[in-house]
Amino acid sequence: MCTMVTRGQPKRAPKRATMVDVARAAGVGLTTVSRVVNGNTSVAAELVDRVNAAIAALDFQPDESGRQLRRGVAGVIGAAVRATSQPNPVLRCVEESARAAGLMILAASTNDDTDLEREVVMSMWRRRFDGVILEPIGADHGYLAPQLAGGLSLVAIDRPIEGVDADAVLSDNVVGIEMAFRHLVQAGHRRIAYIGDDERIYTGRQRAAAFRACATAAGRPLTGLVHTVSSGNEAAVAAAVTKAFGGRYPATALITGNADTSVLALKWLGADARRIAIVGFDDSDTARLLMPELTVIAQDPATIASTAVALLTSRMAEPFRKARRVTVPVSMIIRGSGELRIGR
Amino acid sequence: MCTMVTRGQPKRAPKRATMVDVARAAGVGLTTVSRVVNGNTSVAAELVDRVNAAIAALDFQPDESGRQLRRGVAGVIGAAVRATSQPNPVLRCVEESARAAGLMILAASTNDDTDLEREVVMSMWRRRFDGVILEPIGADHGYLAPQLAGGLSLVAIDRPIEGVDADAVLSDNVVGIEMAFRHLVQAGHRRIAYIGDDERIYTGRQRAAAFRACATAAGRPLTGLVHTVSSGNEAAVAAAVTKAFGGRYPATALITGNADTSVLALKWLGADARRIAIVGFDDSDTARLLMPELTVIAQDPATIASTAVALLTSRMAEPFRKARRVTVPVSMIIRGSGELRIGR
DNA sequence: GTGAAAGCGCTAACAT
DNA sequence: ATGTTAGCGCTTTCAC
Numbered sequence: 001m002c003t004m005v006t007r008g009q010p011k012r013a014p015k016r017a018t019m020v021d022v023a024r025a026a027g028v029g030l031t032t033v034s035r036v037v038n039g040n041t042s043v044a045a046e047l048v049d050r051v052n053a054a055i056a057a058l059d060f061q062p063d064e065s066g067r068q069l070r071r072g073v074a075g076v077i078g079a080a081v082r083a084t085s086q087p088n089p090v091l092r093c094v095e096e097s098a099r100a101a102g103l104m105i106l107a108a109s110t111n112d113d114t115d116l117e118r119e120v121v122m123s124m125w126r127r128r129f130d131g132v133i134l135e136p137i138g139a140d141h142g143y144l145a146p147q148l149a150g151g152l153s154l155v156a157i158d159r160p161i162e163g164v165d166a167d168a169v170l171s172d173n174v175v176g177i178e179m180a181f182r183h184l185v186q187a188g189h190r191r192i193a194y195i196g197d198d199e200r201i202y203t204g205r206q207r208a209a210a211f212r213a214c215a216t217a218a219g220r221p222l223t224g225l226v227h228t229v230s231s232g233n234e235a236a237v238a239a240a241v242t243k244a245f246g247g248r249y250p251a252t253a254l255i256t257g258n259a260d261t262s263v264l265a266l267k268w269l270g271a272d273a274r275r276i277a278i279v280g281f282d283d284s285d286t287a288r289l290l291m292p293e294l295t296v297i298a299q300d301p302a303t304i305a306s307t308a309v310a311l312l313t314s315r316m317a318e319p320f321r322k323a324r325r326v327t328v329p330v331s332m333i334i335r336g337s338g339e340l341r342i343g344r
Numbered sequence: 345m346c347t348m349v350t351r352g353q354p355k356r357a358p359k360r361a362t363m364v365d366v367a368r369a370a371g372v373g374l375t376t377v378s379r380v381v382n383g384n385t386s387v388a389a390e391l392v393d394r395v396n397a398a399i400a401a402l403d404f405q406p407d408e409s410g411r412q413l414r415r416g417v418a419g420v421i422g423a424a425v426r427a428t429s430q431p432n433p434v435l436r437c438v439e440e441s442a443r444a445a446g447l448m449i450l451a452a453s454t455n456d457d458t459d460l461e462r463e464v465v466m467s468m469w470r471r472r473f474d475g476v477i478l479e480p481i482g483a484d485h486g487y488l489a490p491q492l493a494g495g496l497s498l499v500a501i502d503r504p505i506e507g508v509d510a511d512a513v514l515s516d517n518v519v520g521i522e523m524a525f526r527h528l529v530q531a532g533h534r535r536i537a538y539i540g541d542d543e544r545i546y547t548g549r550q551r552a553a554a555f556r557a558c559a560t561a562a563g564r565p566l567t568g569l570v571h572t573v574s575s576g577n578e579a580a581v582a583a584a585v586t587k588a589f590g591g592r593y594p595a596t597a598l599i600t601g602n603a604d605t606s607v608l609a610l611k612w613l614g615a616d617a618r619r620i621a622i623v624g625f626d627d628s629d630t631a632r633l634l635m636p637e638l639t640v641i642a643q644d645p646a647t648i649a650s651t652a653v654a655l656l657t658s659r660m661a662e663p664f665r666k667a668r669r670v671t672v673p674v675s676m677i678i679r680g681s682g683e684l685r686i687g688r
Numbered sequence: 689g690t691g692a693a694a695g696c697g698c699t700a701a702c703a704t
Numbered sequence: 705a706t707g708t709t710a711g712c713g714c715t716t717t718c719a720c
Contacts, residue, residue: 016494016495018696018697018698019697019698020697028706028707029706029707029708030698030699030707030708031699031700031706031707031708032705032706032707034698034699034700035699035705035706037698038699042705042706043705043706044705044706047705047706059490059491059494061466061469061470061491062470062697062698063413063470063472063696063697063698064467064470064471064472064698065409065412065413065418065471065472065696065697065698066413066696066697066698066699066712067697067698067699068409068698068712069407069409069410069413069696069697069698069699069711069712069713069714070697070698070699070700070711070712071698071699071700071712072712074409078450079428081429083436084428084429084432084435084436084439084451085425085428085430085431085432085433085434085435085436085439085451086429086431086436087429087430087431088428088429089429090429091428091429092427092429092430092453095428095429095453095455104452104464104467105452105453106422106450106451106452107428107429107450107451107452108448108449108450108451109436109439109449111439120448122405123408123448125405126405126406126407126408127408127409128407128408128409146403147403147405150360150361150403151360263633264633267633286630286633289607289608289611289630362712362713362714363713363714364713372690372691373690373691373692374691374692374713374714375690375691375692375715375716376689376690376691378714378715378716379689379690379715381714382715386689386690387689387690388689388690391689391690406713406714407712407713407714408714409712409713409714410696410712410713410714410715411713411714411715412696412714413695413696413697413698413712413713413714413715414695414696414713414714414715414716415696415714415715415716416696
C-alpha cells in the first residue's frame with residue numbers, strides 16, 4: 001500500500017489574522033487599526049485606505065471575544081424558548097425588533113425542561129449576553145436571584161417568572177377568554193365547553209380559570225364541560241371531545257385553549273365540527289386551512305416582541321429599576337367556525 | 345410632589361465576582377480557583393472545599409469570553425437556519441445530537457435573505473464559534489472561501505453549498521420522487537401532476553427535475569402537469585391545481601414538492617382531494633391531520649442531524665480534510681391519500 | 689500541590 | 705492624528 005503524500009494539507013492551525021498582523025501589514029500602529037475597524041473618524045484618509053487594504057488582503061475579522069472582554073458588552077441577546085424549530089410568532093418578531101435595535105439574537109431551546117432551561121440561561125449569563133428573553137417553564141425561578149441581582153437583564157414572555165422579580169410581557173388571556181365566551185353566548189349558546197392546556201402551565205391555568213369565571217358569572221353550566229389536557233396528548237383531547245359533545249346534554253359550542261388543542265379537537269370532531277360553534281385561542285397558519293376556517297382569539301406577537309425588546313433595552317440601561325409587567329391586548333378574528341347561531 | 349428617596353437602588357454596576365475575588369475570598373491563589381473550576385484533580389481536598397464555598401458565596405460563574413480568548417474554543421456551535429420559530433425537525437435533532445456531544449447550539453435566522461445569511465455566518469465566525477451548521481440560501485457561497493480556508497468548520501444541510509468546497513448532508517430527493525412516482529404508476533395512474541417549490545431553490549430544482557425524468561422514462565405526459573411556485577404563494581398553488589385538475593384531461597394523481605405545497609394544494613382541491621391520489625414530499629404534523637391523511641415521502645431528520653454533527657466534529661478535529669457530501673435516504677409513509685387506484 | 693507571571697485579541701487611557 | 709501601554713478574565717507554562 002502506497003502512502004499518499006499529504007501535500008496541500010497544512011495540518012497546523014492556520015493562525016487567523018489578528019489586529020497586530022493588520023497593523024504590521026499596513027505599517028501602522030495597532031490602535032489605528034482598531035480605530036478604523038470601529039469607524040473612528042480621526043484617522044487620516046490615506047491610513048484608512050492602507051488599513052482597509054490590509055484588512056481585505058488578510059481577510060481580517062475582529063475577534064468578538066477579545067472585544068467583548070475589553071468592552072464588557074456582547075452585542076448579543078439570547079432567546080431561551082421552549083423550542084426553536086417550532087412555530088413561534090413572537091420569536092420571529094423579536095428577531096426583527098432586535099435587528100432594528102442593532103442586536104443579534106441567538107436562540108436556544110429549553111425543551112420544556114426545567115434543568116435545561118437553567119443550563120441555557122446560565123450559559124448565556126456566563127457568556128455575558130447583554131440580555132435574555134425567556135419563555136419560562138416551571139414554577140420557581142428563585143435560582144435566578146443572584147444573576148438578576150448581579151445585573152442580568154432578563155424579560156419573560158408569555159408567562160411571568162415566579163419566585164423572583166423580573167420584567168414580563170404577557171397576553172391578556174382573561175379578556176381573550178371573555179371575548180370568546182361572550183361571542184358564543186350572544187349567538188345563543190348555553191352549553192359551552194372548554195378544552196385547553198394543562199393547568200400546570202401558567203397560560204393553561206389562567207385561561208381555564210377565566211373560562212370557569214365566565215360560565216359561573218353567566219349562569220352557564222360547567223359540569224363535564226371543562227377539560228385540561230397536557231399539550232399534544234391526542235387521546236386526551238379525543239376523550240374530552242367525547243365527554244363534552246356526547247351524552248344526553250351535548251355542548252353546542254367549544255372554546256379551545258391553544259393552537260394545538262384547536263387542531264386536535266377539530267380532527268376528532270370530524271364532520272360534527274360543522275354543527276358546533278368553535279372559537280380557538282391562538283392564531284396559526286393552520287387556523288385558516290381548517291374546515292371551517294377557525295375563529296380565533298389572536299395574540300399580538302409584534303407588540304409582545306417590541307415590548308419585550310423595549311423592556312430589555314430599558315433594563316440594560318438601568319439594571320436595577322423596579323420590575324415591570326406589561327399585558328398586551330388580544331383580538332378576535334372571525335372566520336366562520338365560531339358564528340353558528342343556536343335557536344332558543 | 346415629593347421626590348422619593350432611591351434607597352435600595354444601587355445604581356452603580358454590581359461588579360460581578362471574578363476569579364480573583366474568589367481566590368481572595370478563599371485565601372488561595374488564582375490558579376487554584378481555575379483548577380477547581382476546571383475539575384483539575386491535583387488540588388488538596390480542603391482547598392477544593394474552601395474554593396467551592398467561596399464560589400457559592402459569591403455566586404461566581406466563570407466568564408466564557410475570558411475563557412474562550414485564552415483557550416481558543418467556544419464550546420458553541422451555531423445553527424444558521426432559514427427561520428428559528430418555524431418547524432424544523434432537523435434543527436430539533438441537531439440540538440439533541442449536539443447536546444449529546446457536549447456542545448451548545450445557538451440558532452439564528454437567515455430569513456431566506458442572502459445578505460442576512462452572510463451577516464449571521466460572519467458574526468458566528470467573529471465569535472469564533474467552534475462550528476456552524478448552515479441551511480444555505482442563494483446560489484453562490486464563494487464569499488465563505490477565506491473563512492473556510494481560515495479554519496471555519498461548516499456543514500451545509502438540506503442543500504449543498506456552491507462556489508466553495510464544504511461538507512454537506514442532503515436528503516435523497518431523486519429517490520424520493522421516484523418512490524412517489526412509482527407508487528402512483530403502480531396504482532394505475534397515467535396523468536400525474538407535480539406541484540412544488542420554485543426551481544431557484546435547490547431542492548425545488550432537484551425534485552422537479554426528478555419528476556420530469558420519471559415521467560419521461562415512464563412514457564407519461566408532462567404538458568400542463570408540472571408547476572413550480574414560490575413558497576407560500578397560495579394563489580399560484582390554486583392556479584396550478586386548476587390547470588392540472590381542470591380542463592379536458594385532468595390529472596388523476598398529484599405529487600407535491602414540499603409540506604407547504606401539500607397543505608395548500610389540499611385546501612384548494614377541497615372535496616376533490618378524495619378523488620385524487622396524492623403523495624406529498626416532507627412529513628409534518630399537519631400531514632396526519634389532513635383529510636385524507638397524507639401519504640408522504642419523509643426525510644430522516646434524526647439521521648441528517650447526527651450526520652451533520654458528526655461531519656462537524658470530524659472537521660473540527662481535522663480542519664483541512666477533503667469535503668464530504670452525504671446523502672441520507674428517504675422513506676415513504678403510507679397513510680391513505682396516495683392509495684387511490686384507478687381502473688383502466 | 690500551589691502560586692506568580694505571561695499572554696490570548698482587543699479597546700481605552702494616556703502620551704506625543 | 706498617531707502610537708505606547710495597561711488590562712478586561714481567564715488558562716497555562718513554569719518555578720517552587
